[in-house]
Amino acid sequence: MHGTADTLALKGEFGQAALVQDLEASFGFSLPFDETQMWYFVGDIYRSLIIRLGPATDGGKANAGTLAYYYLRRGIRELGKGDAVTPDMKLRELAPLQPRRFLKLLATQTGLKLPEHDGSWLGWASIILCLAVTVGFILGIPPLTMNWPAAMMTLALAFFLPLFDPGRFPAGCRTVRDLAEKAAGLNYARLRGDGAAGDAEAIWKALLGVLSSHTDMPAREITPNTRLVTGEIQPEHVTYH
Numbered sequence: 001m002h003g004t005a006d007t008l009a010l011k012g013e014f015g016q017a018a019l020v021q022d023l024e025a026s027f028g029f030s031l032p033f034d035e036t037q038m039w040y041f042v043g044d045i046y047r048s049l050i051i052r053l054g055p056a057t058d059g060g061k062a063n064a065g066t067l068a069y070y071y072l073r074r075g076i077r078e079l080g081k082g083d084a085v086t087p088d089m090k091l092r093e094l095a096p097l098q099p100r101r102f103l104k105l106l107a108t109q110t111g112l113k114l115p116e117h118d119g120s121w122l123g124w125a126s127i128i129l130c131l132a133v134t135v136g137f138i139l140g141i142p143p144l145t146m147n148w149p150a151a152m153m154t155l156a157l158a159f160f161l162p163l164f165d166p167g168r169f170p171a172g173c174r175t176v177r178d179l180a181e182k183a184a185g186l187n188y189a190r191l192r193g194d195g196a197a198g199d200a201e202a203i204w205k206a207l208l209g210v211l212s213s214h215t216d217m218p219a220r221e222i223t224p225n226t227r228l229v230t231g232e233i234q235p236e237h238v239t240y241h
């Protein structure tokens with residue numbers, strides 16, 4: 001989900017819980033449950049990170065996205081996908097038919113956490129088929145009630161179809177550069193240890209990289225004042241500087 005112009009809607013069944021898990025994995029520390037429940041704006045998340053990491057200015061100066069790109073380029077070459085890898089190369093040129101498998105292999109090859117693939121038409125078709133059969137069987141819509149073995153077989157087929165889903169590359173992830181930017185956010189602690197910058201700007205960019213893997217809202221539209229969709233009543237607008 002995209003949300004509204006000033007609201008970031010988190011994707012997935014577990015929403016904020018999945019986001020917290022990725023933040024902890026990326027930045028290398030645990031976030032208290034009580035604290036995460038007080039996140040109403042993106043700025044609240046950023047403040048939690050700054051409190052623990054500090055606006056560091058010493059250490060590495062390399063760009064995290066650039067480091068991630070070099071790791072990805074090496075991994076792509078080692079997978080035999082070609083030597084002429086550039087930041088603007090389209091991902092669909094590297095894996096036109098199996099994005100899901102490509103991302104899994106590349107993550108294993110590089111040791112980087114990469115964004116999850118999106119479902120293709122096959123995955124959505126299986127969900128629709130499963131729902132249609134279930135509803136039809138429960139409500140007694142022929143021929144499902146007259147032939148329950150066939151209905152069970154159809155449900156089984158719908159259950160296993162996602163296993164064969166080739167997937168699609170994540171939204172907003174069309175080039176190797178796009179993938180590197182998302183990977184930079186999901187691997188902050190590792191890249192920091194490898195020489196990436198760790199100042200306040202780098203922390204913000206890393207946060208955007210994680211957030212962009214959990215929403216369809218473009219990273220350029222996310223600001224500290226962007227609201228998070230939660231089950232709680234949110235406070236009035238707060239301005240972050």
